[in-house]
Amino acid sequence: MTAAAMTALASCGGASTESTDLTMIDKPDFTSVDRVFGVEALEALGRVTEPQVSPDGKKVLYGISYESVDENRSNRDLYVINIDGTDPVRITSTPSSENNACWLDEGKRIAYLSGGQLWIMNADGTAAQQIGNIEGGIDGFRISPDGLHVVMIKQVKYGRTAQEIYPDLPKATGRVIDDLMYKHWDEWVTTVPHPFVADIDGNELINIRDIMQDEPYEAPMKPFGGIESLAWAPDSKSLVYVSRKKTGMEYALSTNSDLYRYDLATGKTDNLTEGMMGYDTAPVFSPDGTKLAWLSMEHDGYESDKNRIFVLDLATGEKTDLTADWDYTVDAIAWHPSCKSLFFLAPLGGVIPVFSIDVESHEVKVVAEAQADYADLSVAPDGTLVTMCHSMIAPNDIYSISPAGEQKRLTDVNADVLSQVDMPKVEKRMVKTTDGKEMTTWVIYPPHFDPAKTYPAILYCQGGPQQAVSQFWSYRWNFALMASQGYIVIAPNRRGLPGFGTEWNAQISGDYPGQNMRDYLSAVDDMKRESYVDADHIGAVGASYGGFSVYWLAGHHDGRFAAFIAHAGIFNTEAQYLETEEMWFANWDLGGPFWDKDNAVAQRSFALSPHRAVDKWDTPIMITHGEYDFRILSSQGEMAFNAARLRGVPAEMVIFPDENHWILKPQNAVMWQRLFFRWLDRWLKTDATTAETSK
Numbered sequence: 001m002t003a004a005a006m007t008a009l010a011s012c013g014g015a016s017t018e019s020t021d022l023t024m025i026d027k028p029d030f031t032s033v034d035r036v037f038g039v040e041a042l043e044a045l046g047r048v049t050e051p052q053v054s055p056d057g058k059k060v061l062y063g064i065s066y067e068s069v070d071e072n073r074s075n076r077d078l079y080v081i082n083i084d085g086t087d088p089v090r091i092t093s094t095p096s097s098e099n100n101a102c103w104l105d106e107g108k109r110i111a112y113l114s115g116g117q118l119w120i121m122n123a124d125g126t127a128a129q130q131i132g133n134i135e136g137g138i139d140g141f142r143i144s145p146d147g148l149h150v151v152m153i154k155q156v157k158y159g160r161t162a163q164e165i166y167p168d169l170p171k172a173t174g175r176v177i178d179d180l181m182y183k184h185w186d187e188w189v190t191t192v193p194h195p196f197v198a199d200i201d202g203n204e205l206i207n208i209r210d211i212m213q214d215e216p217y218e219a220p221m222k223p224f225g226g227i228e229s230l231a232w233a234p235d236s237k238s239l240v241y242v243s244r245k246k247t248g249m250e251y252a253l254s255t256n257s258d259l260y261r262y263d264l265a266t267g268k269t270d271n272l273t274e275g276m277m278g279y280d281t282a283p284v285f286s287p288d289g290t291k292l293a294w295l296s297m298e299h300d301g302y303e304s305d306k307n308r309i310f311v312l313d314l315a316t317g318e319k320t321d322l323t324a325d326w327d328y329t330v331d332a333i334a335w336h337p338s339c340k341s342l343f344f345l346a347p348l349g350g351v352i353p354v355f356s357i358d359v360e361s362h363e364v365k366v367v368a369e370a371q372a373d374y375a376d377l378s379v380a381p382d383g384t385l386v387t388m389c390h391s392m393i394a395p396n397d398i399y400s401i402s403p404a405g406e407q408k409r410l411t412d413v414n415a416d417v418l419s420q421v422d423m424p425k426v427e428k429r430m431v432k433t434t435d436g437k438e439m440t441t442w443v444i445y446p447p448h449f450d451p452a453k454t455y456p457a458i459l460y461c462q463g464g465p466q467q468a469v470s471q472f473w474s475y476r477w478n479f480a481l482m483a484s485q486g487y488i489v490i491a492p493n494r495r496g497l498p499g500f501g502t503e504w505n506a507q508i509s510g511d512y513p514g515q516n517m518r519d520y521l522s523a524v525d526d527m528k529r530e531s532y533v534d535a536d537h538i539g540a541v542g543a544s545y546g547g548f549s550v551y552w553l554a555g556h557h558d559g560r561f562a563a564f565i566a567h568a569g570i571f572n573t574e575a576q577y578l579e580t581e582e583m584w585f586a587n588w589d590l591g592g593p594f595w596d597k598d599n600a601v602a603q604r605s606f607a608l609s610p611h612r613a614v615d616k617w618d619t620p621i622m623i624t625h626g627e628y629d630f631r632i633l634s635s636q637g638e639m640a641f642n643a644a645r646l647r648g649v650p651a652e653m654v655i656f657p658d659e660n661h662w663i664l665k666p667q668n669a670v671m672w673q674r675l676f677f678r679w680l681d682r683w684l685k686t687d688a689t690t691a692e693t694s695k
Contacts, residue, residue: 022095025068025075032420037447037484039673041421042475043067043666046413048396049076050099050376051388054107057380058083059123061101061110062398064413067666074666078112080123083380083400085410091125100140100227104147111143118150118205132198132205139193140227143200144236149264150198150205151230151239155191158216179248183581185223186628186660192218195230195241197264211262211269212243219243221257228282234289238263240272242281252583255279256300259292272312273319278305282332286339290314291359293333293342296321301584302509304466306502309333309344311359322362327501334377334385343367343377343385347468347499350428350440354387354401368401372471386410390473392444393423393480422447424483426471431492431526434518440500441523442469444479444489454534456684457488459524459561461542461549462497465508465516465589469493476663476672477543485677486685490527494519510591510601512545512573513552513608520549524560536562537684541676543567544632544661548610551640554621555613563683564621565676568632568661571640573609579633614643620650622679624672626659652679 030044051062060083065076076097081088092098094114101112104120111120116137121128131150139153159182162172175188182189194212198205212219219241220229229242244257259272259280273280278297285292292312297305307329309322322342323330331345331352341356352373357364368374372391379385385401398410424444431439446455460477462469469491479489493500495516496508508516520540528535540561542550547569554564570576574594577586587593591601621644625637634655644651654675656668663672 022073022075023071024093024095025066025071025073027066028068030417030420035420035422035447037421037423037480039481039670041417042478042481042673043069043670044417045395047074047475048388048398048411048413050101051378051386051398052102053083053378053380053384053386054103054123055381056107057382057384059107060378060386060398060400060410061103062411063098063101065097069666069670072665072667078110078125081398081410083384083386083410085400085408088411089124091121091123092128102143104143111141113138113141118152129203131200131203132208134196134205134208138196140230142227142230142232142239144232144239145234146236148200149232149236150200151211151232151241152196152198153193153220153227153230154196154210156194156210158189158192161190180252180583181248181581183630185581185631186626187630189222192216193220193222193225195219195239195262197239197262211241211267215245216247217243217245219260225281231283231285231292233285234287237265240283240285240292242283249583252581253587254300255297255303255584257281259283259294276310276319278302279307280310284333284335286335287337288339291339293335295330295333301588303582303585303588304464304498304505304509305329306505307331309342309357311342322357322359323364325362326357326364329498329502329505332375332377334379337379337381337383343379345374345377347470347497349499350442350468350470350493351499352468352470354385367405368407370471373473374399391471392426392442392473394418395473421484424480425449426479429526431523433495433515433522435515439519439522440493441526442471442479442489442491442493443527444483444491446483446486446488449532451532454532455486455488456534456537456539456680456686457490457524457527458482458680458684459520459538459540460489460491461520461540461546461553462491462494463542463544463546465496465512465545465548466498466505468498470499476669477541481673485681487680488527488533490523492519492523494523509589510605512548512589512605513610517549517552517556520553521557521560528560534684534686537686539563539565539680539684541565541680542569544569547632547637550621551610552608552613554619555610555616557619561619563680564619565624565679566621566637566640567624567663568626568629569623569636569640570610570632571636571643572611574606575639576632576636577606579635581630611639611643614647617644617647617649620679620683622652622654622675624654624656624663624675626656626661626663628658628660631661 028044046064063076065074067074078092078098096115098112098114118131141152143150198208231240240261261270277300280296283294295307296310311320333344341358351370353370354368354374375388383403388396389399390396400408427443429441431441482489498505547566550564550566551571590605592599594606623637623641625634627634641653
């Protein structure tokens with residue numbers, strides 16, 4: 001950022017209320033001494049996000065965040081690059097992260113979020129000014145196409161405090177709870193997000209109003225709903241927002257969200273998806289304003305249902321399922337400028353390509369074949385797509401895809417780090433399952449793999465449970481990192497994963513300890529036949545449902561595994577049913593409550609809980625968990641650890657008091673990786689195992 005822009009920031013109070021206490025985080029120095037891709041290299045990578053093509057299609061706005069292990073935090077700055085990949089320019093350099101950036105005024109200016117407030121600057125990063133000052137800050141925003149209005153996500157109070165009940169007890173901290181959904185993922189629910197609309201008057205926000213005034217509902221929906229849940233109509237006269245207008249037990253049992261259209265002039269709100277019973281999310285108006293597209297699930301209570309592409313004709317009210325004859329779930333959508341088709345992303349066969357679908361014929365075409373995963377869709381006026389691409393051996397970079405399907409890489413953000421390390425090789429392998437089907441399995445081999453040698457192996461168990469094992473890049477469950485430490489990684493697309501049709505995806509519901517576990521064992525047995533796999537030194541690792549899988553395999557593996565690692569896993573499904581907060585998830589996946597003796601699915605789920613096979617545990621296990629995890633309480637991990645130790649099984653437990661379902665803080669992330677490999681090396685590396693056995 002220029003000196004003038006920094007001055008402007010200072011004159012407006014800085015980019016963050018914390019900026020005086022923070023230092024800027026720049027790209028960390030990294031030098032490899034052994035060409036091994038290790039934790040230090042992983043932490044040195046820049047994380048590219050949110051590419052946005054300019055209105056004239058000539059430039060791309062995006063962000064890069066870097067982590068500082070020393071400061072134990074990350075920082076994100078904004079960049080602009082030409083659509084041909086030339087002249088990347090950093091346009092912010094502040095101690096506070098800039099997010100939610102978008103183009104304004106035909107690309108002359110940029111709006112963004114910093115320090116919880118709305119900012120606008122010139123496209124070159126100069127003349128940055130804070131627009132308004134919202135008490136408590138905002139979580140996201142969208143500016144109307146005419147530039148005169150803004151819709152903002154702001155938290156509003158929910159429930160009563162101790163002092164509201166007993167004003168004479170100012171230091172009382174008790175929470176009075178009389179209904180469900182009092183906690184969610186990693187927070188006690190004391191606020192909910194609402195959409196606020198304001199008019200923009202120069203550098204001020206005026207006529208600010210909560211368009212859900214006095215409603216106790218969420219919009220967007222916690223915990224993952226964000227700015228994609230809000231959409232302005234092209235004429236700026238109305239907007240659509242996503243909300244599940246339920247509270248308490250009704251909320252805890254249902255996934256029925258709807259799309260609501262709010263008229264700015266009248267203040268009237270209409271439900272556009274009344275009677276559609278599953279999740280309705282991600283609304284996007286067609287550029288001509290005649291249609292609205294969104295993602296829709298059919299069944300109430302099934303959060304991993306097939307995501308369909310629906311289109312509403314705003315003139316006639318007719319709703320059409322464009323993907324009725326397409327048997328896969330959709331991740332993201334964007335309109336083609338012609339309004340005749342939509343681009344979309346969807347898992348397919350272990351990767352995530354870019355597709356298009358014709359609004360009239362419903363014909364699906366592959367826009368960009370992929371041996372990797374695409375993420376995010378931003379469309380230029382000529383139909384050029386700007387997206388991100390990553391794989392198991394490469395983090396995100398930005399690409400363009402021309403109308404003719406020609407792909408061009410625009411950024412190479414981590415070339416300096418990746419050029420200093422040797423990366424693994426990834427192979428697609430088809431494995432025959434116990435019921436005679438073909439299962440796509442990814443195998444990641446160590447760098448300089450030599451089939452004449454023997455390597456320990458790791459079975460990766462996916463969480464979700466219905467999340468794709470595609471060519472994803474993770475900063476925790478990183479296959480390149482695992483393979484670079486000398487392990488062969490086995491990553492099956494077992495039953496219950498998207499990308500192989502709705503039947504394959506849905507099979508796991510009500511069958512946690514069933515076919516998907518047999519799929520895992522099929523993948524391991526298939527790889528054990530290879531001479532280069534050390535069949536006596538195979539581990540199994542996973543988080544969330546992957547942690548459940550590890551706990552279950554620990555009691556049913558018949559000697560296949562020599563070590564386990566479970567993070568945030570379900571150990572006792574009966575306890576989990578009453579400990580978790582999203583009851584729709586437990587009801588759909590487990591079949592219902594354990595006290596329903598006439599429900600055969602539920603009774604089987606609870607009878608085959610991992611904790612019931614602890615008497616067969618005989619293999620070393622490491623357990624990790626975050627205390628802020630309200631999805632799967634840390635007590636699940638503690639029970640598993642206690643059971644292992646009482647059984648005399650070698651075990652180690654790591655509890656992070658300041659982490660939730662994930663390990664997010666940089667120093668905790670480094671610690672977690674070090675412990676991960678320390679444990680596996682101890683039990684799976686031949687020399688280490690021999691030494692341990694001889695003691």
